[in-house]
Amino acid sequence: MDHFAYRDGVLHAESVSMTRIAEAVGTPFYVYSSATLTRHLTVFTEAFAGLDALVCFATKANGNKAVLNLLGKLGAGADVVSVGEMHHAIAAGIPVDRIIFSGVGKTRDELAAALTAGIFQINVESLPELESLSQVAVEMGVEAPVSIRVNPDVAADTHEKITTGRKENKFGIEWINAPAIYKRAQALPGIAVKGVAVHIGSQILDLAPFRATFQRLRDLILQLRVEGIHLERVDLGGGLGVPYRRSDPSSPPPADYAAMVKEVLGDLGIKIVCEPGRLIAGNAGMLVSKVIYVKEGESRSFLILDAGMNDLVRPAMYEAFHDILPVDEPAADAENAPVDVVGPICETGDLFARQRLLPPIPADALVAFATAGAYGAVMASTYNGRPLIPEVLVDGDRFAVVRRRPTLEEMTALESLPDWRC
Secondary structure (H helix, E strand, O other), X not given: OOOEEEEOOEEEEOOEEHHHHHHHHOOOEEEEEHHHHHHHHHHHHHHOOOOOEEEEEEHHHOOOHHHHHHHHHOOOEEEEOOHHHHHHHHHXXXXXXXXXXXXXOOOHXXXXXXHHHOOOEEEEOOHHHHHHHHHHHHHHOOOEEEEEEEEOOOOOOOOHHHEOOOOOOOOOEEHHHHHHHHHHHHHOOOEEEEEEEOOOEOOEOOOHHHHHHHHHHHHHHHHHHHOOOOOOEEEOOOOEOOOOOOOOOOOOOHHHHHHHHHHHHHHHXXXXXXXXXXXXXXXXXXXXXXXXXXXXXXXOEEEEEOOOOOOOOHXXXXXXXXXXXXXXXXXXXXXXXXXXXXXXXXXXXXXXXXXXXEOOOOOOOEEEEOOOOOOXXXXXXXXXXXXXXXXXXXXXXXXXXXXXXXOHHHHHOOOOOOHHHO
């Protein structure tokens, strides 16, 4: 469920029209719905009622400080994958005892920063990282709270670029080697073994791979207990998907996901940690753009937008689908026709949709890309010298710019000429 709908012939975010925002901030821009973010997190959290559970929002899905602040005030923690994301989460007001640091390539400086901050957990993904963390912790005179991320070698039916749970992926320690790694961890100074972590990928619309993964976690936890290693928490990662097309199957309801978790792991007396990202933020955001030109070619028509692949890279990177909606509601009898929806970037790959059936949309009209609240703004770049675009948060009938568009002067302020060129 989201809170984007047509009202009086104009697409709104909650009670604010897209045209009103466009007039205030210019296009393109991202817009997020507070009501949708709140609903999605609340439904997910309530699904785990009765369990000792911590929900840590996957910051990589949407790292805007205002979004993190909203979710943090609702009780969410943060799953971060860099010092930058950790800094954002702390600046947003998320308590450090609800922050988890994941990622396969943490540097010694990043590990030290996490220990200095005193975060809840560091998810270790390799033996070299474990040994490096031990050295850093000893040098600092502290103990590092560690969960070891295992790779369960479970296939998830998702895009090959966002699957992470197969043994050929770079993430985690192969689950058959995990017992030996746990014994090594217990022997290392400065390491406090707390739990086990896993994450098998993103945009997964079936509970079966989750069940297979969690069953392997259960077996590992019980095996470790026999060997005298008692874990106190299990980090299940994220991965539940959202429907991008009207024809897509719906993702499993959080209640069904939580019921499966309780069935497989609920009797172990262990803390459950979850890291949803896309499920919380995906349908809570849209990208709004303006049509610059309608170009009629011999073989096809093009809608040329002021948003480009630097603003929303998912279609170019993943061949991802986003519904494209005219901000002005089309007439009920409007006839759809195929059109290529493209941006202004000097790349053939700057293509949002090929031969998409859309109603007539004239130049200067606004269009909105649905389900753009996750992996949209966070993956944007300044390619072609284009400024990052504004992010707007809506709450009822009010809105605020929560990241403004930088000026061209600000974009070049960090650059300088060498002395010999001055």
